[in-house]
Amino acid sequence: MLTALGVVFGVASVVAMLAIGEGASYEAQEQIRNLGSQNVILESIKPPDNQGPGQQSRSFVIEYGLTSRDINQIRQTIPGISVVVPSRIISEYLWHDDKNIDGSIIGALPIYPEMRNRKLSSGRFFTDIELAGRLPVCVINQTSATRLFPLSTPVGKSIRVRGYYYQVIGIMEDEGQRATTESTGNGNKSSSSLAQIVIPFTTLMDQFGDTFFRFRSGSFEAEKVEFHEAIVRVDDVNEVVSRAEAIKQILSKNHPREDYRVTVPIELLRQAERTKRIFSIVLGSIAAISLLVGGIGIMNIMLASVTERTREIGVRRALGAKQRDIVLQFLIETVLLSGAGGVVGVILGLGIPVAISHFAGVTTVIKLWAPSLAFSISVMTGIAFGIYPALRAAKMNPVEALRHV
Amino acid sequence: MVKPIIELTNIRKTYRMGDMESHVLQGITLSIFPGEYVCIMGPSGCGKSTLLNVLGCLDQPTSGSYLLSSQDVAHLNDDELSLVRCRNLGFIFQSYNLIQQLTVIENIELPLYYKGVPESESHDIAEKLAGQVGLGKHLHHRPNELSGGQQQRVAIARSLANDPLVILADEATGNLDSKSGHEILGVFDDLHQLGKTLIFVTHDERMVQRCSRVVRLRDGHIESDEPGGARKHRAANPVSELHMNDVTEESESSADLPTSVFSH
Numbered sequence: 001m002l003t004a005l006g007v008v009f010g011v012a013s014v015v016a017m018l019a020i021g022e023g024a025s026y027e028a029q030e031q032i033r034n035l036g037s038q039n040v041i042l043e044s045i046k047p048p049d050n051q052g053p054g055q056q057s058r059s060f061v062i063e064y065g066l067t068s069r070d071i072n073q074i075r076q077t078i079p080g081i082s083v084v085v086p087s088r089i090i091s092e093y094l095w096h097d098d099k100n101i102d103g104s105i106i107g108a109l110p111i112y113p114e115m116r117n118r119k120l121s122s123g124r125f126f127t128d129i130e131l132a133g134r135l136p137v138c139v140i141n142q143t144s145a146t147r148l149f150p151l152s153t154p155v156g157k158s159i160r161v162r163g164y165y166y167q168v169i170g171i172m173e174d175e176g177q178r179a180t181t182e183s184t185g186n187g188n189k190s191s192s193s194l195a196q197i198v199i200p201f202t203t204l205m206d207q208f209g210d211t212f213f214r215f216r217s218g219s220f221e222a223e224k225v226e227f228h229e230a231i232v233r234v235d236d237v238n239e240v241v242s243r244a245e246a247i248k249q250i251l252s253k254n255h256p257r258e259d260y261r262v263t264v265p266i267e268l269l270r271q272a273e274r275t276k277r278i279f280s281i282v283l284g285s286i287a288a289i290s291l292l293v294g295g296i297g298i299m300n301i302m303l304a305s306v307t308e309r310t311r312e313i314g315v316r317r318a319l320g321a322k323q324r325d326i327v328l329q330f331l332i333e334t335v336l337l338s339g340a341g342g343v344v345g346v347i348l349g350l351g352i353p354v355a356i357s358h359f360a361g362v363t364t365v366i367k368l369w370a371p372s373l374a375f376s377i378s379v380m381t382g383i384a385f386g387i388y389p390a391l392r393a394a395k396m397n398p399v400e401a402l403r404h405v
Numbered sequence: 406m407v408k409p410i411i412e413l414t415n416i417r418k419t420y421r422m423g424d425m426e427s428h429v430l431q432g433i434t435l436s437i438f439p440g441e442y443v444c445i446m447g448p449s450g451c452g453k454s455t456l457l458n459v460l461g462c463l464d465q466p467t468s469g470s471y472l473l474s475s476q477d478v479a480h481l482n483d484d485e486l487s488l489v490r491c492r493n494l495g496f497i498f499q500s501y502n503l504i505q506q507l508t509v510i511e512n513i514e515l516p517l518y519y520k521g522v523p524e525s526e527s528h529d530i531a532e533k534l535a536g537q538v539g540l541g542k543h544l545h546h547r548p549n550e551l552s553g554g555q556q557q558r559v560a561i562a563r564s565l566a567n568d569p570l571v572i573l574a575d576e577a578t579g580n581l582d583s584k585s586g587h588e589i590l591g592v593f594d595d596l597h598q599l600g601k602t603l604i605f606v607t608h609d610e611r612m613v614q615r616c617s618r619v620v621r622l623r624d625g626h627i628e629s630d631e632p633g634g635a636r637k638h639r640a641a642n643p644v645s646e647l648h649m650n651d652v653t654e655e656s657e658s659s660a661d662l663p664t665s666v667f668s669h
Contacts (some may be wrong), residue, residue: 265433315502318463320519320567322484398463402498 004341006156006294007378010287011342015349015366015382021276022354023364028272034175035265038237040244042230042251046223048348064259065225070251078246080235085109088204094195095160096148103144103195105161107204113172123155123170131200138166139155142174144195159197163206166199179330190262240266261358291377294341295385302334302389313393314401323394330393331353334386335379341380346371407661409436410570410602411460416469429455430466431625437571444602444612447622448616453606454575454615454623455526460604461494461573462486470566491520495564497574499503499557503548509559510535510544512576516567527566534562538592554585565601574595574605578612590615 044065155166517527614634
């Protein structure tokens with residue numbers, strides 16, 4: 001059984017490779033599904049600390065990010081884009097009665113759920129009228145619903161943020177795992193468990209103004225950000241990358257400091273493909289080397305077996321076995337050996353992705369065809385490395401084989 | 406006159422080792438008729454094993470012609486030789502040469518497997534033959550669980566499985582003690598009485614007493630070709646008639662091995 005160890009590891013790494021590769025593309029597709037394949041997402045980020053400390057002491061307010069000037073320029077100069085949806089994101093405590101949680105308030109337009117592929121599980125999203133009327137309404141995500149309203153239905157109740165009350169009119173599903181990039185100022189929190197409430201953009205402007213102060217744990221922060229995020233929808237999927245380039249050009253002129261980030265979901269797919277390729281190369285070479293070593297090991301043991309059973313081969317030939325009967329016999333034995341290694345390898349290989357996703361947090365997907373492919377590779381290894389010993393057995397002279405001690 | 410089942414004409418076999426040429430068989434001409442029980446004898450190195458290999462279609466003669474039941478088998482390719490062995494020949498070896506990992510019945514079935522006989526049929530044949538050689542109770546034993554005599558019985562059953570024209574044996578009693586050797590000789594007598602053609606290479610003088618013809622070889626030539634012990638008893642009968650008589654008269658009297666078994 002030790003002989004088949006190489007085949008075991010080879011097959012196991014094939015299964016793992018396929019699982020990780022599939023996982024990477026599955027993850028990318030999930031991300032794209034969340035972000036929208038036609039979208040280009042612009043985000044404001046706090047610029048790297050390249051403005052000297054002197055400057056900072058003069059002004060307490062850090063001003064950065066996307067401005068309405070950017071948005072207007074994009075709208076006016078770039079063809080083939082349909083909508084630009086800006087939004088603001090503010091981190092604050094969300095209150096309901098005496099419960100409070102950390103969360104973010106997103107100021108957005110009514111088209112937001114469609115753009116971000118967010119589904120409402122109950123209630124409704126706010127409308128243009130509510131936007132125009134600057135009404136204090138909000139749609140909360142599942143996380144905030146379960147944490148703020150563990151026992152009751154949230155719709156119709158209200159949430160308090162900094163003394164203002166917002167009526168909950170709907171609940172939307174949480175964003176898909178690690179879908180969007182982390183919101184500004186909340187970079188250490190994974191967005192999947194982040195409490196979010198979405199309110200009309202206009203309401204947000206009224207309540208918070210364009211400068212945002214925050215007092216937390218004794219520290220004081222002030223930032224002036226017009227838009228935290230803007231989503232540009234490109235009409236033609238094939239044009240997304242080139243339009244994103246154009247947008248980057250405009251932004252780089254307006255923002256000498258790198259205080260923005262452009263995310264193109266379609267490029268995430270390309271990144272995932274790259275990850276997949278790297279894993280395929282690494283695990284593929286492990287698989288190839290293991291299979292080669294395993295195959296040679298099997299060939300070695302079969303050659304020993306052929307020599308040991310020379311007499312048996314002679315007897316079989318004397319009893320009427322043709323050369324191809326002998327070839328077939330030894331090939332079947334080799335394939336049984338390597339196939340057994342393949343079965344063990346598949347079992348081991350199914351375990352590796354489980355362990356990887358458990359410890360490294362990488363998504364792995366096992367498709368049904370992957371173990372079957374890996375198993376057939378083990379069988380083919382058996383055939384490839386069994387053919388030489390089998391031919392050697394068959395080519396023996398029957399007379400000499402019978403005389404063999 | 407019955408046609409000979411084996412007709413060797415001027416068979417030569419030469420081995421070349423570097424510059425040396427050794428002429429192992431130097432023009433053997435021999436005819437063997439159906440039903441004969443032939444012992445091939447001679448000192449070691451006289452070429453009797455080589456002759457047996459040629460007769461058994463395991464080896465090709467360097468020159469000469471070999472007709473096995475009128476078919477020229479001297480110049481066939483490997484697959485065709487395999488087919489001839491498979492259909493027409495049975496082998497018994499000195500060291501039994503049973504396949505250790507197979508059971509008794511599987512060993513007996515082996516020639517039928519290569520002949521392409523369906524499994525259900527070959528199983529019945531093998532079971533009957535095992536019964537005939539007295540191993541009906543050991544069908545699922547492995548060879549290493551049997552005594553030498555029992556193993557040789559399995560080998561005999563195996564050589565009969567494909568209902569061969571000729572049974573060839575090389576020192577079939579050489580590895581056996583005198584008692585089990587005697588038993589095996591009894592089985593050969595039965596086969597002879599059933600009209601099987603037997604060609605044995607042997608040193609065993611007991612076999613000479615029982616066979617119908619003794620061929621002695623020396624240095625690749627036939628030194629002598631005379632009737633064996635069995636034939637001396639009725640020297641008046643010509644070979645062919647002897648055979649006919651054996652089949653018609655004595656098959657009924659042979660209690661151990663009914664004809665039906667060997668004529669499937």
